[in-house]
Amino acid sequence: MEDNIMLDLRNIHKSFFIGTPNEFEVLHGLNFTVKKGEFVSIVGQSGSGKSTLMNIIGALDRPTAGEYTLDGIDIEKAKDHELSALRNKKIGFVFQTYNLIARTNALKNVELPMMYAGMGRAERTERAKMLLAEVDMTDRMHHNPDELSGGQKQRVAIARAMANDPAIILADEPTGALDSATGRMIMDIFHKLHEEQGKTIVLITHSPELSQETERIITLKDGNIIGESAGHWDRAAKEVE
Amino acid sequence: MLFTENILVALAGLKANIMRSLLTMLGIIIGIASVIAIMTVGNSITSIVNSTMQDLGANNLEMGVVQKSQDNKTSDSGANYGTGYVRDMTDQDLITQDMLDAFKAEFPDDIKYVLKYENVGEKGKVTEGSKSANVQVIGYNKDNFEFKDKKIIAGRGFLNRDFENAKKVCLVTDKLVERLYNGDNDAIIGKQIEANVGGSYYSYYVVGVYEYVQEQFSFGVSDNPTTELIIPYETARVANHNQNKGDYYFTLVTSVNTDNDEFATKVRDFFNINYYSRNDAYEVMVVSMTSMMNQMNTMIGAIQLALSAIAGISLVVGGIGVMNIMLVSITERTKEIGTRKALGATNGSIRLQFITESVVICLIGGIIGIIFGIVLGTVAVKLMGYEAAVSLSSIVIAVGFSMAIGIFFGYYPANKAAKLNPIDALRYE
Numbered sequence: 063m064e065d066n067i068m069l070d071l072r073n074i075h076k077s078f079f080i081g082t083p084n085e086f087e088v089l090h091g092l093n094f095t096v097k098k099g100e101f102v103s104i105v106g107q108s109g110s111g112k113s114t115l116m117n118i119i120g121a122l123d124r125p126t127a128g129e130y131t132l133d134g135i136d137i138e139k140a141k142d143h144e145l146s147a148l149r150n151k152k153i154g155f156v157f158q159t160y161n162l163i164a165r166t167n168a169l170k171n172v173e174l175p176m177m178y179a180g181m182g183r184a185e186r187t188e189r190a191k192m193l194l195a196e197v198d199m200t201d202r203m204h205h206n207p208d209e210l211s212g213g214q215k216q217r218v219a220i221a222r223a224m225a226n227d228p229a230i231i232l233a234d235e236p237t238g239a240l241d242s243a244t245g246r247m248i249m250d251i252f253h254k255l256h257e258e259q260g261k262t263i264v265l266i267t268h269s270p271e272l273s274q275e276t277e278r279i280i281t282l283k284d285g286n287i288i289g290e291s292a293g294h295w296d297r298a299a300k301e302v303e
Numbered sequence: 304m305l306f307t308e309n310i311l312v313a314l315a316g317l318k319a320n321i322m323r324s325l326l327t328m329l330g331i332i333i334g335i336a337s338v339i340a341i342m343t344v345g346n347s348i349t350s351i352v353n354s355t356m357q358d359l360g361a362n363n364l365e366m367g368v369v370q371k372s373q374d375n376k377t378s379d380s381g382a383n384y385g386t387g388y389v390r391d392m393t394d395q396d397l398i399t400q401d402m403l404d405a406f407k408a409e410f411p412d413d414i415k416y417v418l419k420y421e422n423v424g425e426k427g428k429v430t431e432g433s434k435s436a437n438v439q440v441i442g443y444n445k446d447n448f449e450f451k452d453k454k455i456i457a458g459r460g461f462l463n464r465d466f467e468n469a470k471k472v473c474l475v476t477d478k479l480v481e482r483l484y485n486g487d488n489d490a491i492i493g494k495q496i497e498a499n500v501g502g503s504y505y506s507y508y509v510v511g512v513y514e515y516v517q518e519q520f521s522f523g524v525s526d527n528p529t530t531e532l533i534i535p536y537e538t539a540r541v542a543n544h545n546q547n548k549g550d551y552y553f554t555l556v557t558s559v560n561t562d563n564d565e566f567a568t569k570v571r572d573f574f575n576i577n578y579y580s581r582n583d584a585y586e587v588m589v590v591s592m593t594s595m596m597n598q599m600n601t602m603i604g605a606i607q608l609a610l611s612a613i614a615g616i617s618l619v620v621g622g623i624g625v626m627n628i629m630l631v632s633i634t635e636r637t638k639e640i641g642t643r644k645a646l647g648a649t650n651g652s653i654r655l656q657f658i659t660e661s662v663v664i665c666l667i668g669g670i671i672g673i674i675f676g677i678v679l680g681t682v683a684v685k686l687m688g689y690e691a692a693v694s695l696s697s698i699v700i701a702v703g704f705s706m707a708i709g710i711f712f713g714y715y716p717a718n719k720a721a722k723l724n725p726i727d728a729l730r731y732e
Contacts, residue, residue: 122645122725143649150647161642165315177308178647222646
């Protein structure tokens with residue numbers, strides 16, 4: 063396997079059992095790879111299986127059949143607690159609904175993955191402050207989620223996704239609940255992470271326009287990949303804007 | 304590290320739902336409070352009983368003439384007269400001075416005092432002008448007087464001749480002097496006072512005043528307590544027309560080195576073999592104070608335990624309440640659990656988080672309960688007029704028990720949370 067491959071999915075099938083003997087196959091043998099440092103989007107209508115695919119990529123669920131390696135680790139063979147550690151260290155999740163922990167301020171939310179990783183208190187607080195500064199949330203870091211706007215919450219969520227310096231950021235409709243201006247700002251943060259820090263980012267979206275902002279677009283329909291195309295992300299053009 | 308975070312998260316959760324948290328804790332609070340209150344009251348009574356018995360003399364043997372046990376006997380007619388009743392006690396059944404002298408001669412090293420009482424009247428009254436004081440007119444024999452060692456404040460104690468000649472002399476308390484003679488102890492010495500016991504009048508010369516000590520085992524403080532007006536035993540016998548009769552009840556004060564339980568058997572055997580073997584109805588029974596004290600303590604302990612067990616039921620109910628609210632809380636926070644799992648929480652850390660939360664609820668409930676229980680128990684004991692003795696061990700047990708309830712009733716919900724599938728939890732709305 064090539065060294066610069068981050069995600070490698072081969073012949074991934076996923077079925078759900080809705081009470082025997084009914085078996086419902088959602089993914090019908092997907093094959094694709096994502097290179098290190100790539101910004102890829104997976105686009106598809108609802109019901110296309112993109113959420114199921116995201117769960118598999120995010121090691122939240124296991125494929126029924128097929129092989130999946132993430133940063134050289136074989137997900138098939140990992141035990142439950144190894145999957146927990148994998149999600150903790152290798153994957154940074156950004157959700158449509160932010161999923162910040164209630165009654166826990168922004169700083170503590172960002173500290174959470176580091177706490178689960180066993181990092182010392184002083185160290186993780188320092189790092190969390192640094193990460194919040196990167197998304198320009200320093201002045202609101204002691205606020206609880208219910209005191210933050212949607213855009214602010216999503217910025218905290220991105221800082222939290224970056225907590226353990228993951229191999230890949232997995233963003234599921236990150237702008238879906240935001241107005242277009244705020245959505246723009248969030249996308250800019252992803253671009254910044256991609257360009258300045260060389261992060262591998264997988265963006266899952268139903269929006270073809272948004273997918274155009276990425277380097278490569280994988281289109282999903284009815285559990286099959288129906289197309290792969292280059293996006294129109296052009297660094298130079300962005301700088302001119 | 305994770306531990307303190309868990310506690311902080313739990314506290315934040317409790318704060319967010321203060322009303323719900325308090326209602327959840329109520330069962331634990333009531334349960335712990337009642338157990339602590341019962342323990343406090345029980346322990347206080349035990350220590351009061353013990354110290355009272357100690358005052359009466361833990362080294363004492365109580366002996367008396369009682370009905371023979373008639374387990375294997377029925378009267379000729381087949382009628383059953385209760386437990387061993389044959390006939391009324393007569394003068395022939397009593398323990399005479401001769402018997403006592405022989406007894407003392409048999410065990411000179413063991414017997415320090417033979418205490419005799421002769422009660423003339425418990426509800427007596429001494430009147431002076433418009434004022435009166437309640438008294439119990441009671442005769443003490445020489446041994447009893449020496450053993451009780453009353454503190455004489457004015458005048459003198461009894462002399463040998465007072466006993467030998469059955470002199471009409473008495474000792475009164477400073478309490479009585481305070482009520483009737485404005486506390487002038489010296490003025491009353493040599494005066495003749497009259498005690499009215501149910502219409503019979505008894506008059507004695509006051510030879511001394513002794514210090515009144517309130518008995519511990521009495522309810523409340525009265526400004527006119529019944530105090531003992533002590534006269535010589537022999538004088539009291541005359542007053543009761545009991546001269547030359549025996550006694551049916553004594554207290555033996557034994558020497559420090561005597562094993563009372565063993566000696567009790569010897570005393571019983573001495574009297575029953577020598578004097579009561581041919582008595583058809585009566586014999587001598589001896590009870591040691593220590594064994595009485597132990598019996599009393601066992602009894603109080605058993606009552607305490609039974610009451611605590613009943614109160615403990617509310618702890619179980621409280622625990623179920625905690626389990627219920629934990630299940631609700633976990634359902635409410637399904638998405639949070641999913642998020643935590645996505646962020647790398649293991650099943651173990653989720654389980655620990657929710658067990659910690661349930662332990663925190665129970666522990667806070669327990670601490671509030673302990674405070675309530677101590678206050679309740681102390682007030683109850685104070686109302687009875689005693690000093691409260693809060694037992695430290697019951698507090699330690701209460702804290703431990705509420706934690707155990709938290710773990711026990713928190714485990715099932717916490718385990719349920721830990722086993723949630725992360726994708727189902729994340730998708731939950």
